[in-house]
Amino acid sequence: MRGGHSRARLATAAVGLVLVVGGFAWAVTDLPAFGHYHHRYGAYLAQHSLPQRGATNSINVITFDYRGFDTLGEEFILFVAVVGVVVLLRRLRGEEDESDEDINESQPLASESLRWLGVASAAPLAVIGAYVVTHGQLTPGGGFQGGVILMAAVTIVFVGGEFMIMLRLRARAQFLEMGEALGAAGLAVLGFGGLIASGVFFENFIPHGHRGSLFSGGFLTIANLAVGIEVAGAILMVLAELLDQRLLTRPA
Amino acid sequence: MNALLIVLLTLLGGVGWLTVTTREPTRQAVVAGILGLLLALLFFALQAPDVAFSELVVGSAAVPALLLLTIAKIREQQVAARGQEPAGEAGSGTSGSQGGEES
Amino acid sequence: MSVYPYLVAAWLLGCGLYGIVTSRNYIHLTICLTVVQASTYVLLLSVGYVNGAQAPIYAGISERSVVVDPIVQALTLTDVVVEATVVALLLALILQANKRYGTTDPDRMTRMHDE
Numbered sequence: 001m002r003g004g005h006s007r008a009r010l011a012t013a014a015v016g017l018v019l020v021v022g023g024f025a026w027a028v029t030d031l032p033a034f035g036h037y038h039h040r041y042g043a044y045l046a047q048h049s050l051p052q053r054g055a056t057n058s059i060n061v062i063t064f065d066y067r068g069f070d071t072l073g074e075e076f077i078l079f080v081a082v083v084g085v086v087v088l089l090r091r092l093r094g095e096e097d098e099s100d101e102d103i104n105e106s107q108p109l110a111s112e113s114l115r116w117l118g119v120a121s122a123a124p125l126a127v128i129g130a131y132v133v134t135h136g137q138l139t140p141g142g143g144f145q146g147g148v149i150l151m152a153a154v155t156i157v158f159v160g161g162e163f164m165i166m167l168r169l170r171a172r173a174q175f176l177e178m179g180e181a182l183g184a185a186g187l188a189v190l191g192f193g194g195l196i197a198s199g200v201f202f203e204n205f206i207p208h209g210h211r212g213s214l215f216s217g218g219f220l221t222i223a224n225l226a227v228g229i230e231v232a233g234a235i236l237m238v239l240a241e242l243l244d245q246r247l248l249t250r251p252a
Numbered sequence: 253m254n255a256l257l258i259v260l261l262t263l264l265g266g267v268g269w270l271t272v273t274t275r276e277p278t279r280q281a282v283v284a285g286i287l288g289l290l291l292a293l294l295f296f297a298l299q300a301p302d303v304a305f306s307e308l309v310v311g312s313a314a315v316p317a318l319l320l321l322t323i324a325k326i327r328e329q330q331v332a333a334r335g336q337e338p339a340g341e342a343g344s345g346t347s348g349s350q351g352g353e354e355s
Numbered sequence: 356m357s358v359y360p361y362l363v364a365a366w367l368l369g370c371g372l373y374g375i376v377t378s379r380n381y382i383h384l385t386i387c388l389t390v391v392q393a394s395t396y397v398l399l400l401s402v403g404y405v406n407g408a409q410a411p412i413y414a415g416i417s418e419r420s421v422v423v424d425p426i427v428q429a430l431t432l433t434d435v436v437v438e439a440t441v442v443a444l445l446l447a448l449i450l451q452a453n454k455r456y457g458t459t460d461p462d463r464m465t466r467m468h469d470e
Binding site: 078147231 | 357358360361362364365366368369373374376377398401402403404405406408411412413414418422423425426427428430431433434435436437439440441443444446447448450451465468
């Protein structure tokens with residue numbers, strides 16, 4: 001036991017833990033045995049995603065089409081969380097002395113080989129990210145995963161010690177913000193597109209294309225692109241803000 | 253249920269406990285990355301390649317990177333605060349919260 | 356053995372909650388929260404698993420194949436990425452709190468706030 005904890009608090013926590021985890025363990029023993037679950041809804045959607053939408057990755061079809069409304073909500077959580085981060089950290093930056101801004105702009109902290117490795121892997125990573133985003137309806141991947149890889153392509157340049165790129169990125173943060181907002185709005189607009197075209201929110205109103213081709217799945221390609229841009233913009237914005245924080249107070 | 257799943261689940265349970273009991277934040281961020289990697293492997297074994305992909309890039313790369321940046325920033329804030337006030341207040345806060353790592 | 360994955364999920368939930376309760380550092384607390392989230396992922400994906408089934412991606416498998424439940428996968432997928440930004444929000448709050456109080460220990464922070 002550590003000094004800071006009162007005994008009463010730990011005792012309450014212990015009782016709560018036993019109740020929650022015990023109840024949880026008791027509850028799961030009545031679930032369908034592992035590997036024997038008959039998912040009728042899931043099986044129905046999986047079976048029909050290829051005939052109905054021409055897309056081979058039924059998870060992507062469910063995420064952005066059948067349950068697109070859900071994803072819109074999730075996407076807004078992402079959006080609001082990033083807005084929160086930016087609001088919190090920007091105020092912090094405003095409190096700092098302006099003269100600190102340009103102390104460290106050209107001090108590479110990484111070795112030469114690490115810098116080259118960072119620069120050299122950025123382009124292949126960006127290509128992989130774009131591939132993952134655009135092929136989401138065909139193979140595992142899509143906007144969420146591809147967006148993070150796109151973000152990693154920029155970040156790895158930073159890891160290589162190229163602070164200047166991150167600083168420039170921060171100086172043009174409005175583009176990141178615009179990208180993120182456009183991505184978030186893009187999915188909502190797609191939903192309204194369905195509403196206008198066929199009277200159903202998130203109805204897939206774009207022709208479904210040839211089965212298994214890059215442009216199959218109707219609006220899935222656009223939805224993946226929108227989410228990819230939003231996720232990449234969101235996490236880059238967070239990283240740029242944190243980096244900014246870090247750079248400002250690095251001892252000169 | 254095959255042997256691979258049993259091994260992965262057992263490892264996951266162990267690393268989960270390790271993640272919680274590692275109190276020093278920098279080490280914990282690394283252990284959390286390993287937890288993300290194990291989760292991704294388990295999701296592959298559970299026939300969920302999409303989720304595995306997601307967990308791989310987020311859990312073992314993006315989140316540890318965010319954590320390490322924040323930890324570095326907090327150390328600098330605390331070092332800067334200690335520099336300004338010679339009184340022991342900020343310094344004892346640092347050693348208490350960082351598990352004595354800074355001394 | 357048929358409930359082992361669910362029990363692992365329960366174990367992870369317990370670990371995470373224990374860590375949150377006994378945490379002396381908000382960063383440690385945030386990582387414990389990700390352990391709790393990992394427990395929900397394990398539970399969801401284990402429930403959707405079917406013995407001998409394929410991944411629900413119809414590239415190279417027959418359209419009649421038995422597949423695992425794609426719904427739980429779609430749910431988990433979006434949450435994994437959202438988790439990253441929620442962690443970022445928590446970390447930003449921790450940075451602000453540290454700026455104000457000079458500590459990341461919840462107990463110390465409460466005491467300093469009371470003074």
